[in-house]
Amino acid sequence: MDASPCQAPRAERRLPTKWNRKQPARACERYTLGVRPADTTSEAERIQGQRYAAMTGAERVEVAWRLSLTVRGIAADGIRARHPDYDESEVRHALHRMLLGDALFQAAWPDAPLLAP
Numbered sequence: 001m002d003a004s005p006c007q008a009p010r011a012e013r014r015l016p017t018k019w020n021r022k023q024p025a026r027a028c029e030r031y032t033l034g035v036r037p038a039d040t041t042s043e044a045e046r047i048q049g050q051r052y053a054a055m056t057g058a059e060r061v062e063v064a065w066r067l068s069l070t071v072r073g074i075a076a077d078g079i080r081a082r083h084p085d086y087d088e089s090e091v092r093h094a095l096h097r098m099l100l101g102d103a104l105f106q107a108a109w110p111d112a113p114l115l116a117p
Contacts, residue, residue, distance in 0.1 A: 072095065072099075075095055075098065075099075075117075076091050076092075076095050078117075079091050079094045079095060079098075079117050082116075082117075083115075083116070086115065090113075090115055093105075093109065093112050093113070093115050094115040094116065094117045095117065096108070096109070097114060097115065097117060098117035102114060
């Protein structure tokens with residue numbers, strides 16, 4: 001019997017070449033995508049994969065939501081650093097423009113200026 005891709009050494013793991021909706025990826029493939037930060041051990045990665053796999057759908061959504069908020073905060077901090085003259089409303093507009101693209105941003109905020117992120 002073949003070993004699971006999750007049990008294979010990192011160098012031998014292969015991601016699926018085509019997404020198969022009928023058979024979702026195993027937890028370790030789904031959450032690590034074959035990339036591990038340099039400061040993360042394989043044991044820590046294994047434990048994290050197990051923790052994610054044990055979560056309910058609602059818990060995974062909560063983790064994703066918190067990560068999304070964190071990334072948006074980092075992006076907003078970058079906008080503030082590049083444009084110290086922007087007030088908070090302008091930072092939000094620049095962030096939304098970056099996230100949505102010009103067409104959708106202008107549809108949502110037709111009177112807002114197109115500020116550089």
